[in-house]
Amino acid sequence: MNDAELTLLLKTGPARACCVPPGSQLALELAAERLGLAFYLADLGMASSKAGCLAELARALELPAWFGHNWDALSDALTEPSLGERGLVIGLLQAERFACREHPGWLTLLDIMNDAAEHWTARGLPFWCVALSPSPALLSMPVLANH
Numbered sequence: 001m002n003d004a005e006l007t008l009l010l011k012t013g014p015a016r017a018c019c020v021p022p023g024s025q026l027a028l029e030l031a032a033e034r035l036g037l038a039f040y041l042a043d044l045g046m047a048s049s050k051a052g053c054l055a056e057l058a059r060a061l062e063l064p065a066w067f068g069h070n071w072d073a074l075s076d077a078l079t080e081p082s083l084g085e086r087g088l089v090i091g092l093l094q095a096e097r098f099a100c101r102e103h104p105g106w107l108t109l110l111d112i113m114n115d116a117a118e119h120w121t122a123r124g125l126p127f128w129c130v131a132l133s134p135s136p137a138l139l140s141m142p143v144l145a146n147h
Contacts, residue, residue: 001027001144001145006020010032010035010128013121013126014117015087015117015120015127016114016117017117017128017129017130017131018144019131019132019139019143019144028130028132031089035086035087035126037084038083038085040088040091041090041091042056042090044098048102049101049102050071051069052098054069054074061077061090063077071109078112079119087120088128090128091130092129092130092133096138099139100138110139117129
């Protein structure tokens with residue numbers, strides 16, 4: 001998938017959690033930039049627990065040191081306008097590793113990301129959580145081109 005295709009898909013929405021092929025990272029970044037959206041990239045490959053996932057997301061999203069490292073704190077952080085004044089894209093690398101190691105945590109993370117997308121959409125701003133993965137079924141996520 002190239003950046004022009006991703007730009008169109010991100011622009012037309014609806015924004016939410018979804019998958020794109022793993023080789024699309026640069027195209028996703030360029031599409032976000034083209035649309036003026038903040039772009040964050042989190043690598044969940046080493047996250048074998050909820051704590052590891054939250055630590056990587058805190059690093060990637062540049063959350064403050066006082067971030068609470070729990071699901072409620074992440075949910076609150078994802079609704080902060082400071083993350084992206086015009087909207088944002090969070091790219092997730094190696095999400096399938098975390099999903100397999102900590103499946104209940106993965107499902108909670110998906111719920112949080114979809115809730116954040118609804119929050120931002122209600123304010124007229126896009127919010128995308130995009131897993132760069134060859135395994136959308138494993139992740140319980142739709143493919144971006146199909147929704």
